[in-house]
Amino acid sequence: xxxxxxxxxxxxxxxxxxxxxxxxxxxxxxxxxxxxxxxxxxxxxxxxxxxxxxxxxxxxxxxxxxxxxxxxxxxxxxxxxxxxxxxxxxxxxxxxxxxxxxxxxxxxxxxxxx
Amino acid sequence: xxxxxxxxxxxxxxxxxxxxxxxxxxxxxxxxxxxxxxxxxxxxxxxxxxxxxxxxxxxxxxxxxxxxxxxxxxxxxxxxxxxxxxxxxxxxxxxxxxxxxxxxxxxxxxxxx
Numbered sequence: 001x002x003x004x005x006x007x008x009x010x011x012x013x014x015x016x017x018x019x020x021x022x023x024x025x026x027x028x029x030x031x032x033x034x035x036x037x038x039x040x041x042x043x044x045x046x047x048x049x050x051x052x053x054x055x056x057x058x059x060x061x062x063x064x065x066x067x068x069x070x071x072x073x074x075x076x077x078x079x080x081x082x083x084x085x086x087x088x089x090x091x092x093x094x095x096x097x098x099x100x101x102x103x104x105x106x107x108x109x110x111x112x113x114x
Numbered sequence: 115x116x117x118x119x120x121x122x123x124x125x126x127x128x129x130x131x132x133x134x135x136x137x138x139x140x141x142x143x144x145x146x147x148x149x150x151x152x153x154x155x156x157x158x159x160x161x162x163x164x165x166x167x168x169x170x171x172x173x174x175x176x177x178x179x180x181x182x183x184x185x186x187x188x189x190x191x192x193x194x195x196x197x198x199x200x201x202x203x204x205x206x207x208x209x210x211x212x213x214x215x216x217x218x219x220x221x222x223x224x225x226x227x
Contacts, residue, residue, distance in 0.1 A: 004157065031213065042118070042203055042217030043158070056211065091158070100213035101146055101165075105157035 002026065004106035006092050012112045013082045021077045021109045025094030032075050033103060034067055035091040043091050049075060050097070082113045116141045120204045120218035127194055127225050135189040135221050137178075137204035145208035147171075147180050147187040148215070152201045161189075161202070194225045 005024045013019050025032050031050055035043035036059075045059040051072040060067070064083075069075040079086055089110050093103035121136040139145065149161040149171070162171035167182035176191045187204060204218040 033213070033215075035215075040219065042205075042219050043215070045214045045216070048213050056214070059214075093158075100207065101148060101163050102160050103158075103215065105150075105159065107155075107157050 004092055004094055004104050006090075006106040006109050008109060009107065010110050010112075012114060015083060015113055016081055018078065018080045019082055019111065021079075021090050021111070023075045023077070023092030023094075023106060025073065025075070025092070026104055027073075028096070029094035029104070030072075030097040031095045031100060031103075032069060033093040033095075034075070034077050035093065036061075037089040037091055037108070039088070046077070046090075079111075082111075084113050087111055087113045116145070116206060116208055116216045118204050118206055118216055118218035120202075120221055122219075122221070123201075124222040124224060127223070129196055129225055129227050130193045131225075133189070133191040133194045133198075133223070135202055135204075135223070137187045137189065137218060139185050139187065139204075139206050141185075141206055141208045141216075143209050144182075145206040146212065147178070148205045148207075149176070149178055149187075149189050150203040150205055150217070152203070152220075154200070158203065194223075196225045196227050199223055199225045 034046040037043040048056040049069045064080045066078045089108040093105045146165045150158045151161045162173040164171040164180035170179045
């Protein structure tokens, strides 16, 4: 079946621009996660949704970062007024409810801020 | 806070060689431990897991044992194949935020024929 998909796969933004990154989870997966992966590092947790409810946003690095999942399926991560330090790969993952240990990851969106 | 330390890469081996990738962790309570793998051009996928001390996770010929006394979860495989070439990430989840994975930096493994 279809896995987690993310779009765009690559995004180049000028500093100060706003960007929106999309995630389509696996159908039936209640839980959705966003991670940020800097070059040469492991993924770092950003936020977690259960259905449309954002239950944890403790990893969002600043108030320029905003995530939503209004209908409990597709999610969007928005970054306002991008800065160079936002350059990273943004990973989306989804899982069945309660099976958090088995998160299915998308291929990621590589964001480069120039 | 929680953290995972795994051996620096890259690791280059010949086919059929023995593989060990070291992983140690720091966590409150009793974490669950995981190895995720990222093959070239693909997303991360769960390779194996262990949820309590002395558990052994295994999959595709890979094994790792949860060692509470040494806070370790080393990944091993007796005979690697070219198709095992990938980046391997050790990870944990713990406590009330057990949905949140904390990853190590990853280890790039290249297996040559």
